[in-house]
Amino acid sequence: MVNVNSQGHLSIGNCDTLELAKDFGTPLYVYDVSMIRQQLRHFHKAFDKTGVKYAISYASKAFAIRAIDQVIAQENGHLDVVSAGELITAVQAGFPMEHVSFHGNNKSLAELQLALDNHVGTIIVDNFYELELLNKLLPQQKQPVNIMLRIAPGISAHTHRYIQTGQVDSKFGFDVQSGQAEQALKQVLQNPKLNLRGYHAHIGSQIMAVAGFTALVQRMVQLAATWQEKFHYQPQVLNFGGGFGIKYTNADHPLAPQEFVYDMIQTLKKEIAQTNLTMPEVWLEPGRSIVGEAGYSLYTIGARKIIPGIRTYLSVDGGMGDNIRPALYQAEYQAVLAARPEATPTETVTIAGRYCESGDILIKDQPLPESTPGDILAVLATGAYGYSMASNYNRVGRPAVVFVKNGHAKLVVKRESITDLTSLDLNYL
Template sequence: MHLHGTSKINAEGRLEIGGCDVQLLAAEFGTPLYIVDEALVRQRMREYMDAFRATGIPFQVAYASKAFCTMAICAVAEQEGLSLDVVSGGELHTALKAGFPAKRIHFHGNNKTPDEIALALDANIGCFVVDNFVELDLLDALAGERGKRVNILLRITPGVEAHTHEYISTGQQDSKFGFNLAGGAAFEAVKRAAAKPHLELLGIHSHIGSQIFEVEGFRLAAAKAAEFAIQVRDELGILFRVINLGGGFGIRYTAEDKPLPAATYVQAIADAVRTNFTAAQYPLPEIWIEPGRSIIGDAGTTLYTVGTTKDIPGVRKYVAVDGGMTDNPRPALYGSKYEAVLANRANEPATETVSIAGKCCESGDMLIWDIELPAVKPGDLLAVFCTGAYNYAMSSNYNRIPRPAVVFVKDGQASLVVRRETYEDIVGNDLLPERLKAAPAAN
């Protein structure tokens, strides 16, 4: 098995994370349970920050909160000196509620509503990443109503397609995001942005995909950004002060995945920006990036309790757990693969091949196909690794199943950062009109 961060098997043969025995965590907080290794989160954040400091280039590392957004993770990001990338009013509200400095918040999204933009303007956030011409006009108008001039980046689609799942590739020309370089939309956006009285154009943003295991795509994106910046300088006399190359840095889910160290990605990006801009005698811009999954992904583990089993001789043995696609929809959406261990009997040898089924009323609610485990019994605890990113963030109440609790573990201490939902929470927003209430039974 491959253990991440502070995870280890303790003397009792049980999985331990952050100095906390997960069997004791299950007893205290119940299952399913999201467990976050806080020390590993901080380590990942520091790897990016330290790597950029070593380049000598001005930078911002913004945690992409869409991967996992709670007040606790916003607080950790603030303590580690990161900026924050949000993509909705809800994520922005969470960050502000956590006390995150508004000036270090960047607001993304291809369809920001007027209310969301107003919330961000009133909070005085640091930068908007403008995605389209409608937003360009709307933001300028709303900022003007408030007598403000706001910083923006223009999101461009550079035509660089990373080798990722088709659903999460966003850098190619056929994308719902951004202004295309091909066809001149990006150039036109720069001209219009420069003419807006309430917008301050800092530079451009691009994002070429997710779960990327090589640096060539980032080098090419940096070259495309430089080429565009040079064109804008030469034809419009406008200099970009910021080049944001997004995120998408990969993590290890299974042995098939071969991620690079954070420093390798950062060095390649810094070298490419320096080389391309220096060659054109262009003032070196500040570099921004937005890691999300690579900060929180392998720091998360989901703990389940085993319930029923179904053995079909010669075909398959199903082992059902008390969660599933409501707390981790990624296998159903993307065919994502995970590794797992029986957390309460982690030292025992594997003796059978089983498939882990969720409890939702969907035949597609499968978490792991064909994993080797010790003989599984009802009541066993199954720990699924690398569930920090896009699990809690994409969780749902399908089948009216409450969302799990989230705990941060560090130095033997477990801190509850999200309470488990209750059935009362599930019906909390329901209303029952008088005309639908049951009438008294007739005598």
Template sequence: MISSELKTNDQNHLIIGGVDSVKLAHKYGTPLVVYDVEKIRQQIKRFKSSFDESGLKYEISYASKAFAAIGMYQVLKQEGLHTDVVSGGELYTALKAGFPADKISFHGNNKSYQELEMAVDNHIGVVILDNFLEIELLKKVLQEKHTSINVMLRLTPGISAHTHKYDQTGQVDSKFGFDVESGQDKKALKQVLAIPEMKLIGIHAHIGSQIFGVQGFEMLAQKMVDISAEWKKEFEYKPEILNLGGGFGISYTDEDEPIGPDIFINKIITTLKEATQKADLVLPEVWIEPGRSIVGPAGFNLYTVGSRKDIPGMTSYINVDGGMGDNIRPALYQAKYEAVVTNKMKAELTEVDHLAGKYCESGDILIDKQKFPALVPGDIVAMLDTGAYGYSMASNYNLNPRPAVVFAENGQDKLVIERESFADLIKLDKSYL
């Protein structure tokens, strides 16, 4: 099990960032999201070192949608990363955190006029254009404000990653980007090059999420160079930056076999060097957009065991005080996770149970079946590797408050997002009577 890599103390309690997880559960209550900040920093360093060894000019742009919070942006700033945002809310949060605006890129397939205006007013680094309407909207904003901005074109290259169908974004039939196969990319290129207020600095593509193989990235790198060569010949335009997106997979269970950042990056760089040399192009700056692979393994969702349902001849249900409201992925994607009992880390595994959430849905099952020690009310269960798309996709379904978020590092814990109260749930409600 993945749990074999976890640290415990002399009380056989799970340790997160040097802090006893049982104490965290008692101090802050459950459900609780805890991040081991050192794990985040270590993963960032792995990505950086792989690029540093290549000598290429590069940018690692953290994909905010995986987990966005003021505290997260502050860690990214400390580590010298770029970040991409996909909404006005993410942009607002990054700016409130003091994150440098010139190191922010703005994604999204339906950015509003107000969001584009916000991006321009705050002088962000680059807007990644996704469709023809957006070109016109941004042009209007820039002309009204008598200013300019860097842009990239997001392309749909016709490459599908081997992942869940909802996580595939590079194939032709996608809501994202300008389609290459039908020539939308060239039409967009000509439009943008004709707008003096826009400086086209590069092209972007993203082929999917939770990817375990390098072949898709090698194909993408080759495709982006081919497109660059074609654009140079037809339009005398050469992208300064090739942004190859993210999607690097992580291990949620023993069934997953992820590849390290160094392998992904080395394969991408090797392909780019060979392809650009063959096409007689200067090797461009390379950007990637990891999100899940930076924060996923660093996250833990802590729950308190409540009731259980034992059915003769069938698997028991262990009910916890969270569920699909703080981690929708098992219900939405049939995503698999592993869990440990934080106060019984060395106990013998004596039963196989369903780990069930408290939400009023039969599909609210966090883990279908797993071996556990004998569980009783009050035990603390930790789901592992929940740092990506857990809290960021959290909801108030059944009018349950969203959990608190704590950062743990070097034996210290810090509350970075307060638990919602019942009053928070209705603060926007207005009386009808």
């Protein structure tokens, strides 16, 4: 469903998309800030009804810029980061660092030092090498360092194999099945410089059903209870990760946040009641489900190629450089003409990007009304993993980013210029 203004144009945050394209150029990422806030509030409201202590930690890898970190902070969210770049973005945004957690399966010594220097609230430890690196830094710390252990629980989510993360054969976390997770737990508990807050697991992304999450809750509680008996350790926090699906096309039927939260917490209460554990604080890490549907990509239509009886290609001025997901793992999207989003389609076209790859196809077989060069095409639900995965392939600059709300538009990321693109080059001769 799209919003249409009195001129019949696509409207985002009460801003006319044709005017946005005129004022800021294309390609352009546009975010409806009210939708972002609303989605965060849905998560908060769902948890508030449960009576369980919790934290909503925005997975900033979905979209990491200062402006979004500031919105998350205003909505009482936490933040998870996975690199020095995302960490410094949070620092520059003024985000409260005690509410930041640091992820990653190959953190460097320098990144860990940066996290400690900036007083990151929790480091989520992924492997034994990371424990070794931390041990090199711990003697300099006056207070114990807060960590969580990321475990691979052996649960495979029903999603694309590229975005499954909780199965046994995963690059992430300490494997439970082989005994690695228990070995790591013993190491941490023996180190007085480490304060173990609890356990973390993540089973995948773009998940539409709650069954994988309730299975994860059961598995985590069982592990926590077993390890409590063996090591007398009570986790303060159980972090069940994120991965909640969104609607990209009419074929997607995601659950609302409150449905995920309700089923997970009911399962948690039932499982905890059967153990000697006390109720832990629950953390979730939504990313895509916070920003995905709030984001749109605006493009200008250019060339048309008609192959009679086979296909019509409609090319736009962006593509895989600003949205790699269709080429990377066959992600699907829907698009509308910004000037006539509700017009009856008269043709089916394939939306092709401008980049020099045959795989640079944004949407296959998109029904659209008739269009001409210069028309503005809006691709829906591009708010997650568009800007954050954007590249400079073909030496094309990354698009600008605009936040809109109540009819006002604010530029929050400038468009990359050719000067920006060549600023790091050095002469050879």
